[in-house]
Amino acid sequence: MGGYYNVSVGSTPRRITNAFEYRSALSILNNDPNITIYLGTDASVSPVNGMPMPSQSGLNFLRGLGDETEIEYWGVTSAGTADVRVLEGYTSEPIKEA
16 A cells, blocks of 8 residues: 655755655655755755755665655755655554664
8 A cells, every 4th residue: 555646845845755654665756857856854954964866866765674764754955846756655564663
């Protein structure tokens, strides 16, 4: 089971995903043909401290590989608005801290 949606990310930090303890897989795609987005895990993300995601690139997070699929991810651009696509997979068991 899963879901998908798109988010417009601009020069003000924007939450791309909410925290969700049942998320087991997460894909984030910068679908914009020209704009780089910068990823972080909170609203303080900026082009200076965020991880760059160039146009037409993506990241995959898998709980089974130890990735943090359950946390919030935020994005921002240095200028303009980028089209970001999100695909999520869910599990029937919540993620538990070790």
